[in-house]
Amino acid sequence: MQAGNRIYCRAITVTDLQTTVRQLPLTPGVYLMKDAQGGIIYVGKSKCLRKRVQSYFYENASHAPKIKKLVRHVKEIEVRQTDTEFEALMLECSLIHAFKPMYNRKMKNPSSYSYIVIPTADGLRRTEITHLPLPAVDCVVFGPYTASRNTVEKAVQAIYDCFKIACNHTAGGALTPCLNYSLGLCLGMCLGGDGLNVYNRLMTRFIGMLDGSDESLLEDMQQQMMEAAENFDFEKAAKFRDAIRSADFLKHKEKVISFAEQNRNIVIYEQIDEVTIKVFWIKRSSVLFSRQFLSAGDPSMPLHTEVMELSRECFTRNEEAYTAEIGREEIDEAQIIYSYIAQHSGRVLTIPDEWLQEAHAGELSAAITQWLTDWQPRTR
Structure with missing residues (x-):
């Protein structure tokens, strides 16, 4: 993570676990579980490290089989303390990507990402759910979805069943009824004619629902x-x-991707205690920089001025590194940032690119000053 972090890093062997776990901090952070060879087999986060780590080893009769198996292999635990829960979330994500622990399968396995591919050309357009979409003409692609392929397939199927567009025709180009037509689950697009026209109109509306252009x-x-x-x-x-x-599930995932691809300049803060906040500068799916601030601040430089100068410095650096298309490797971080912002909108400030120019210094200063007033009253 970026500047300003406190890192509490300590290895705990299982033999002294009973004593040592009780000494862990009651603060946010990340824990790394290791096997007998020192390999990292699981990474987790918590807003209270001590309680979370203790939960694995005490009163564990109700644990799922996977957790019990994990605990049997744990010989050492390392903890890393962070200032805020948001940092713990981002640090957990980056460590999972870096070490690919065997028990963190969701974020390390490429097959855990799924895409919806829909042809746009006329005809019986088949929807495909895939892990790796290939470049294709006359197709739209939605994703990556962090849910499993089976979960995405079930979501699409539930919608198709409602509108009787779940055609399972397998007879090539022959205009013959499919099995679902006889069961009342297909409106007859496999027979061509009006049924196919209705189907294509519904598919166009389905695409519009996913990309946000048509809610009908x-x-x-x-x-x-x-x-x-x-x-x-x-x-x-x-x-x-x-x-x-x-x-809603499918639309939410598309909103996450759209949010990241907009490459907004985002500043958020989390309150550490009554007189301290931590500010984060975020672009796309990355935390560019972070720093703690006290309510009193530096008398020679007001807080809003310092935040303004750091905003300009952070957001005007390496702009060319951000491309339009978000990849699978970014979706987990984007999901964390999107969800945090959705839940804590009062702590978030979005800065338009033009405000970073000297000509708009007044607008940027006013916006930052107003944004910080949400925090200041609680420090008095």
């Missing part, structure tokens, strides 16, 4: 759910409810 499909699901409930058709209502949840 989601609105239809919400309307049909309410109508089914009013008619006491609770099975149908539940079906549309589940499809709406699937749509």
Whole structure:
């Protein structure tokens, strides 16, 4: 992590665990579990290191089999203390990417990322869920999704079932009905004609829902759910409810990617205690810099002035390093930053590029001053 971190780093052997764990700090941080050869087999984070590490070794009868297996292999634990929970989240993510521990499979395994690929050309457009989309003409790609391929497939299928576009035709170009047509799950796109036209219009609306340009499909699901409930058709209502949840899941992941690709200049703060905050300068999916500040500050340089100068320095450096397309290696960090900002909007300031120019110094100064007033009253 960046400047300003306190790193509490201590190795704990299992033989003295009973005594040593009780001495861990009650603060945020990351713990690294190691095997007999010193290899890192698991990385975790917590807003309270002592309680979290203790939970693995005390009253563990209710633990899942995977956790029990992990604990049996742990011979040493290293902890790294951070100032804030946000730092712990980001540090955990970077360590998992760096060491690829065997028990942190979700973030190290490329197959844990999934993509939705949808053709845009006319015809019976087949949706494909894949781990590695290949460049293709006349296709749109959504992702990467951090959920498993099976989870993404089920989400898409739930929506398709509601609109009877779950065609499972396998007869090449022949206009013959598929099995789902006979079961009432396919509106007949496999037969061509009007059925295919309706299908293509629905697929276009599905694409619009995923990219945020058309909410009509989601609105239809919400309307049909309410109508089914009013008619006491609770099975149908539940079906549309589940499809709406699937749509929200898919849309949320796309929002994370869109957010990261906008390459915004973001400043956030976390309060450490009554008189101290830590400020983070963020671009895309990276924390560029961080620093602690006291409420009193340096009399020779007001707090808002110092934050303004650091903002200019951080956000005007290495701008060419940020490309338009976000890759799989960035999605975990982007998810952490997006979720934090969504939950703590009052601690977040977004700085337009033009404000970094000297001609707009007044606008930048005013925005930072107003932003910091949300913190200052709590220090009095």
